[in-house]
């Protein structure tokens with residue numbers, strides 16, 4: 001079993017959209033996938049409750065970050081994707097447990113000056129955790145100057161995933177539907193999340 005930890009200090013990261021869409025992409029690739037929602041706001045848990053009965057099964061648990069006292073060890077899964085709240089550094093002990101358990105840390109980054117400044121501030125903390133880490137540009141508007149800046153600045157902070165997730169309304173719509181775009185025909189981000197998953201799987205040795 002491998003653990004993918006999705007972390008971003010800034011709200012609206014987008015952590016939950018990344019976690020659920022990667023989980024779905026892995027599940028449609030044939031893995032037994034679970035999600036763990038550690039955010040008291042429970043967005044991922046709401047999404048899980050919306051999943052249609054005929055959608056590919058994804059096991060789920062909601063355990064708030066402050067209640068994490070040991071590494072998650074779910075039975076019978078190939079992959080556990082963990083969604084986190086903002087400002088995980090306020091809960092250093094549970095957060096350290098999750099980082100230590102993670103095979104890979106995925107940090108979504110929104111192009112834009114505030115998000116990049118926030119990332120800059122968070123990098124020493126992330127590096128200090130000493131886990132393999134990849135940055136994912138998401139909520140991307142490809143032609144904006146800020147996107148080009150973000151590629152360069154975020155690329156200087158860490159290893160960027162070779163896939164970017166554009167800003168498209170299909171992503172929030174898939175939240176309400178309890179789906180990931182990788183399981184919705186005709187979406188633009190569906191194939192991108194599948195490519196992202198293929199990359200992450202390779203990086204995690206799955």
Ligand SMILES: Nc1ncnc2c1ncn2[C@@H]1O[C@H](COP(=O)(O)OP(=O)(O)OP(=O)(O)O)[C@@H](O)[C@H]1O
Nearest residue numbers: 011012013014015016017086139166167168171172
């Ligand atoms: N690629 C995208 N295109 C358009 N909207 C997106 C995309 N990704 C995420 N969103 C939207 O951006 C908002 C923030 O995303 P998300 O909820 O995943 O962030 P988060 O980091 O989990 O936020 P929080 O800190 O509140 O937990 C949501 O409304 C989500 O639907």
Ligand SMILES: [Mg+2]
Nearest residue numbers: 015016039043
């Ligand atoms: Mg969230």
